Amino acid sequence: AQTVTQSQPEMSVQEAETVTLSCTYDTSESDYYLFWYKQPPSRQMILVIRQEAYKQQNATENRFSVNFQKAAKSFSLKISDSQLGDAAMYFCAYRSATEKLVFGKGMKLTVNP
Amino acid sequence: NAGVTQTPKFRILKIGQSMTLQCTQDMNHNYMYWYRQDPGMGLKLIYYSVGAGITDKGEVPNGYNVSRSTTEDFPLRLELAAPSQTSVYFCASSPQRNSYEQYFGPGTRLTVT
Numbered sequence: 044a045q046t047v048t049q050s051q052p053e054m055s056v057q058e059a060e061t062v063t064l065s066c067t068y069d070t071s072e073s074d075y076y077l078f079w080y081k082q083p084p085s086r087q088m089i090l091v092i093r094q095e096a097y098k099q100q101n102a103t104e105n106r107f108s109v110n111f112q113k114a115a116k117s118f119s120l121k122i123s124d125s126q127l128g129d130a131a132m133y134f135c136a137y138r139s140a141t142e143k144l145v146f147g148k149g150m151k152l153t154v155n156p
Numbered sequence: 157n158a159g160v161t162q163t164p165k166f167r168i169l170k171i172g173q174s175m176t177l178q179c180t181q182d183m184n185h186n187y188m189y190w191y192r193q194d195p196g197m198g199l200k201l202i203y204y205s206v207g208a209g210i211t212d213k214g215e216v217p218n219g220y221n222v223s224r225s226t227t228e229d230f231p232l233r234l235e236l237a238a239p240s241q242t243s244v245y246f247c248a249s250s251p252q253r254n255s256y257e258q259y260f261g262p263g264t265r266l267t268v269t
Contacts (some may be wrong), residue, residue: 088260146198
C-alpha cells in the first residue's frame with residue numbers, strides 16, 4: 044500500500060518570507076499524481092497544487108511551487124512571499140491512476156506578522 | 157453552484173444512537189466520497205461511489221453504511237455510534253475517476269459520548 048509521510052508536524056514563517064514544506068511517499072507505481080491541499084481553520088479542504096508524475100517540470104501556481112524528485116520520492120511545497128492567509132494545515136496526498144487519495148498526517152503552518 | 161454541501165455542521169451523539177450525515181452536490185459529478193479526519197491526522201476514505209446505485213468500501217468502512225439513489229446525494233449512515241467514531245467527516249465529489257481534483261464539503265464535526 045502507498046504511504047505518504049510529512050515528517051514536520053509544525054512550521055512557522057515570517058510574513059513575506061519563503062517556506063518549504065516537505066513530503067515523501069512510497070509507491071511501486073510509475074504513473075501517479077501528487078497533491079498539496081490546504082485546510083484553513085474553516086476546515087474546508089482546498090487544492091493548492093498538483094503534479095503529474097510523468098511530467099519532469101515542477102508545477103507552479105502563483106506563489107506556490109513544488110520540487111518534485113521522482114527518484115527520491117520527494118514532493119515538497121514552496122510558498123513564496125508568505126501571507127497571513129497562508130496559515131493553515133497543509134496535507135500532501137498521493138493518488139495512483141487506479142486508486143483513491145492517500146493523505147499524509149498534515150503540517151500546521153503559522154505565519155507571523 | 158453551491159458545490160458540495162453537508163448537514164449537519166455539528167452533532168453530539170450518545171453511544172448506541174444512530175444518525176445520517178447528509179451530502180449533496182450540484183455539479184453533476186459521478187464520483188462521490190466520504191472521509192473521516194481524526195485529530196492530528198489526514199483524511200481516511202470510508203466509502204465511495206462511482207455513480208447512482210454503485211458504492212464500494214474504502215479504507216475504514218466498519219460501522220458505516222452508504223447509499224446512492226441519485227447522482228446528487230450520498231448519505232452516510234452511522235449505526236450504533238461508538239466513541240471511536242468521534243471525528244470530522246468530509247464528503248467530496250469529482251467529475252470522473254481520474255479527475256485531478258476532488259471538491260470537498262465543509263465537514264461535519266461528530267462527537268460520540
